[in-house]
Amino acid sequence: MYHGAVTNFDVARLFGEMARLLEVRGESGFRVRAYQRAAQSIEALAEELTAVAARGELQKIPGVGKDLAARITEFLETGAIAQLEALRREVPPGFLALLEVRGLGPKTAKLLLDRLAVDSVDRLEAVCKSGEILAVAGIREKTRDNILKGIAIWRAGRARMPLAQARAIAREVVAALTAQARVERIEIAGSLRRARETVKDIDLLATATDPARVIEAFVSLPSVLDVVGAGGTKAAVHHREGIQIDLRVVDPDAVGAALQYFTGSKDHNVRLREMASRRQLKISEYGVFDETTGTRIAGATEPDVYAAVGLPWIPPELRENGGEIEAALAGTLPALVTADRIRGDLHAHTDWSDGHHPIETLIEAAEARGYEYIIVSDHSQSATVARGLSVDRLREQIRTLRALQPRFKIRILAGSECDVLADGALDFPSEVLRELDIVLAAVHSRFTQGRAEMTARIVRALENPCVQILVHPTGRLIGSREPYDVDLEAVFVAARAHGKAVEINCSPDRLDLKDSHARRAAELGVPIAISTDAHYLANLDNLELGVATARRAWIGPAQVLNTRPVDELLAWARAGRPAYPS
Numbered sequence: 001m002y003h004g005a006v007t008n009f010d011v012a013r014l015f016g017e018m019a020r021l022l023e024v025r026g027e028s029g030f031r032v033r034a035y036q037r038a039a040q041s042i043e044a045l046a047e048e049l050t051a052v053a054a055r056g057e058l059q060k061i062p063g064v065g066k067d068l069a070a071r072i073t074e075f076l077e078t079g080a081i082a083q084l085e086a087l088r089r090e091v092p093p094g095f096l097a098l099l100e101v102r103g104l105g106p107k108t109a110k111l112l113l114d115r116l117a118v119d120s121v122d123r124l125e126a127v128c129k130s131g132e133i134l135a136v137a138g139i140r141e142k143t144r145d146n147i148l149k150g151i152a153i154w155r156a157g158r159a160r161m162p163l164a165q166a167r168a169i170a171r172e173v174v175a176a177l178t179a180q181a182r183v184e185r186i187e188i189a190g191s192l193r194r195a196r197e198t199v200k201d202i203d204l205l206a207t208a209t210d211p212a213r214v215i216e217a218f219v220s221l222p223s224v225l226d227v228v229g230a231g232g233t234k235a236a237v238h239h240r241e242g243i244q245i246d247l248r249v250v251d252p253d254a255v256g257a258a259l260q261y262f263t264g265s266k267d268h269n270v271r272l273r274e275m276a277s278r279r280q281l282k283i284s285e286y287g288v289f290d291e292t293t294g295t296r297i298a299g300a301t302e303p304d305v306y307a308a309v310g311l312p313w314i315p316p317e318l319r320e321n322g323g324e325i326e327a328a329l330a331g332t333l334p335a336l337v338t339a340d341r342i343r344g345d346l347h348a349h350t351d352w353s354d355g356h357h358p359i360e361t362l363i364e365a366a367e368a369r370g371y372e373y374i375i376v377s378d379h380s381q382s383a384t385v386a387r388g389l390s391v392d393r394l395r396e397q398i399r400t401l402r403a404l405q406p407r408f409k410i411r412i413l414a415g416s417e418c419d420v421l422a423d424g425a426l427d428f429p430s431e432v433l434r435e436l437d438i439v440l441a442a443v444h445s446r447f448t449q450g451r452a453e454m455t456a457r458i459v460r461a462l463e464n465p466c467v468q469i470l471v472h473p474t475g476r477l478i479g480s481r482e483p484y485d486v487d488l489e490a491v492f493v494a495a496r497a498h499g500k501a502v503e504i505n506c507s508p509d510r511l512d513l514k515d516s517h518a519r520r521a522a523e524l525g526v527p528i529a530i531s532t533d534a535h536y537l538a539n540l541d542n543l544e545l546g547v548a549t550a551r552r553a554w555i556g557p558a559q560v561l562n563t564r565p566v567d568e569l570l571a572w573a574r575a576g577r578p579a580y581p582s
Helices: 008-025 029-043 049-054 066-078 082-089 106-116 121-130 141-159 163-180 211-219 252-263 266-278 302-308 324-330 359-368 391-407 451-463 488-497 515-523 537-552 566-574
Strands: 185-189 201-207 224-230 234-239 244-249 281-284 287-290 296-298 373-376 411-419 438-442 501-505 528-531
Touching (some): 008 082, 008 163, 029 066, 121 141, 163 185, 163 201, 163 211, 163 537, 185 252, 201 252, 211 244, 252 281, 252 287, 252 302, 359 373, 359 537, 391 411, 438 451, 488 501, 488 515, 515 528, 528 537
Parallel strands (some): 373 411, 411 438, 501 528
Antiparallel strands (some): 234 244, 287 296
């Protein structure tokens, strides 16, 4: 049995890749769609795939028949799918990246490979810019221009990989090495440990009695595209997902120093070295040394390294030379929020709008996580693309939620992700919004409004006494859509004045507010909601990304809205809001 940590997302991602490669090969649409449907079903599962497999019930998953169940079992037992590995060998190594470029489907990618030897994004860009691509039947200038735009977006995203994707890759590699190489300890370091929203590479540190075995296992992983370099205790590889991974096997007596050193940031480490120098000490990845005698005085643990220069241990998310050294010296480092302090999710969708689960399924999943409350906040009527609810449907949903409450211990909150219209008015009338427990205000349109107009629009929404939380406040999508132009200082001041909260949206594509903006909002006394904006049950796991962003923003549990007990939360929500007439 494969002992790596397998997640539903891992298998869903591999099935998605199978679908794309089968389409490239020209297999039937039926087979392609079968893998696509299975990938969606697996990602949406309410429990771990391994538990379903252990019960022998894989074929009960929608879209998973005998053949696909066998593929899942193969992966769970071996850590690989032989058919997928064979499909990967049929195309050049760089070809898979082409399938990530917007505007270029699998069939077109295969056509360009056959006609113009387009086997990488660089080659694709070259034939687009030279005009060669226009000689291929079916490719017009508009298509060429769209492909070039897609390449630009792809490059922006690949220059620094999103946090969630890098975390998933790092954990997959850590699990594989733990199973195969008998490492004693393995840690994620670098900007990934600091939870930067995007990372350039992945740093891993390990301790082991046989470093050479660890290095050999690392460079031999099926996910390794090529080896940049390898030695007795360190190696660097390119992962097939397009990111470099560096591994170092270090002395157990120096692992704390190495972890501190390779976690960074560079500016934070410079400050530590300056402090060490004033004490006639030297800090490196090998330990803390007395400059006079050369004796190592610390290095086995990170707290020991910090203590050697007169500091308490500093959480990795704060190590950006953003005042953390001064706070540590003054004894004022914040006690940062942790995921276990979150009592409920204040932004989640169901299949009444664009979510992918019935209301009951969402509630059951939230209750299984130990939450005290969960909100159902489907879209409002103007969000037609998201199948937003009409006034009548919203009221029907409220009645449904109230009727469901006696069946559950968890408190079910009725909400709405209500569109802020172009002039700042809300998408539902106040008499309807007053029937809800919590109202989320969101901008989903007219992103190109000027700064003054957008700011006034959002401020007006915050002035509405029926609104409690401004969600994804800048509208950005990391790597694909820039934030709209808005004066966030004015927005935060308005939120504070009117007793409203702002959201850190945990979606990997958003992480909105970003850390620096969230820190400023919290400094001004604005409550922060950390919410997942879940559309699939698996999205509930994205909470850790929002918590990491909050930690980078120096936010403690008292500043987070959804660390409050439900009665306190609802009392806050009702304060200053006109009562619903009985």
